[in-house]
Amino acid sequence: GENVEQHPSTLSVQEGDSAVIKCTYSDSASNYFPWYKQELGKRPQLIIDIRSNVGEKKDQRIAVTLNKTAKHFSLHITETQPEDSAVYFCAASKGAGNQFYFGTGTSLTVIP
Amino acid sequence: GAVVSQHPSRVICKSGTSVKIECRSLDFQATTMFWYRQFPKQSLMLMATSNEGSKATYEQGVEKDKFLINHASLTLSTLTVTSAHPEDSSFYICSAYRTDSSYEQYFGPGTRLTVT
Numbered sequence: 001g002e003n004v005e006q007h008p009s010t011l012s013v014q015e016g017d018s019a020v021i022k023c024t025y026s027d028s029a030s031n032y033f034p035w036y037k038q039e040l041g042k043r044p045q046l047i048i049d050i051r052s053n054v055g056e057k058k059d060q061r062i063a064v065t066l067n068k069t070a071k072h073f074s075l076h077i078t079e080t081q082p083e084d085s086a087v088y089f090c091a092a093s094k095g096a097g098n099q100f101y102f103g104t105g106t107s108l109t110v111i112p
Numbered sequence: 113g114a115v116v117s118q119h120p121s122r123v124i125c126k127s128g129t130s131v132k133i134e135c136r137s138l139d140f141q142a143t144t145m146f147w148y149r150q151f152p153k154q155s156l157m158l159m160a161t162s163n164e165g166s167k168a169t170y171e172q173g174v175e176k177d178k179f180l181i182n183h184a185s186l187t188l189s190t191l192t193v194t195s196a197h198p199e200d201s202s203f204y205i206c207s208a209y210r211t212d213s214s215y216e217q218y219f220g221p222g223t224r225l226t227v228t
Contacts, residue, residue, distance in 0.1 A: 032215045043205060043219040044156070051215070089155060096215050097144050100207075102155045 002027040004092050006103030013080050014111050021106045023090035024072040030092040033066060033073045034100070037086045044089060048075070080110045113139045116208050118220035125196055126228055132192045133223045135206030141186040142208035146217065147179075150203040162189040186211065196227040 003026040013019050025033075031052035036044035050057045050064045050073065057064050061080075066073040077084055087107050091100040115138040125131045135145055143164050148156040160181050161169040168181035178200075180192040189208075193200055203224055207217040 034216070041203075041222070041224070043221045045219075046216060049216065093215065097209055099146055099158050099161055100156075100217060101158070104155045105153075107153075 002030055002092055002101040004090060004101045004103045006090050006106060008106060009104065010107045010109075012109045012111060015080060015082060017080055019075075019077045019080050019084070019108055019110075021075045021088055021090070021108075022072060023074070023092075023103050024070075025092040025101075026071065027092070027094070028068075028071065029094050030101075031095050032093040033064070034091050034093075035062075035064060035075050036089045036091065038089060038105075039086050047088075077108075080108075082110050082112050084108060085110045114210060114216075114218045115139055116142075116206065116218045116220040118204075118206060118223050120223060121221060122224045122226075124226045124228060127197055128195055130192055130194045131196060131225060132190055133204055133206075133225075135189045135191070135208070135220050137187045137208045137210075137218070140208075140218075141211040142189075143186065143211045145183060145189040145206055145208045147181060147189070147191050148205045148207070150205060150222075152203075156205060159191075193225065196225070198227045201225055201227045 006023045034049035038044045061078045063076040087105045090103040117136045119134045145162040147159045159174045162183040164183045170176045183189040205222040206220040
């Protein structure tokens with residue numbers, strides 16, 4: 001089955017700095033890679049996703065990059081704000097209707 | 113659109129009893145739903161895939177006789193934790209795919225189960 005690794009497990013940055021979270025996956029058949037933000041006791045919320053036919057996607061302060069050859073993808077948050085503090089999960093999937101395999105999560109703290 | 117609800121949001125039960133958690137897609141049809149379990153400060157662990165009208169597919173290590181899943185309609189899946197024990201205490205989250213589209217899963221708000 002798929003194995004998704006995520007690093008780092010915790011990350012602290014100063015407000016305004018950038019944050020980068022990295023994930024690797026093992027199954028070359030995976031073709032969909034979403035990123036979720038989860039606040040304590042709440043449901044995961046999709047913040048950005050990327051499909052395997054695209055190398056990079058950006059939405060305002062958030063971007064995701066994908067390297068299919070190396071089987072890794074990364075989340076980039078620029079100009080971080082205190083409200084970005086949360087746990088972030090990456091996931092990999094073989095597409096519509098298939099299960100997600102989640103990474104272990106990164107606890108991001110943005111220090112005002 | 114694409115709202116998923118769960119009921120109850122919190123439940124406390126005594127050891128040995130059973131508890132049922134409902135997952136509903138409110139404004140779309142969901143052929144496939146998933147059940148996850150999340151321990152504090154840990155990731156979401158997939159328990160099973162629930163397909164409407166057929167038996168659920170359980171992940172390795174998940175006891176199907178303990179975690180009963182029923183997906184009787186295109187908008188409802190239920191998870192029943194039978195003979196609950198304190199170690200079953202966890203945050204249970206469901207998700208659903210829209211039948212008509214997309215790669216995105218829509219998550220329910222989760223159910224906090226505490227077994228005393």
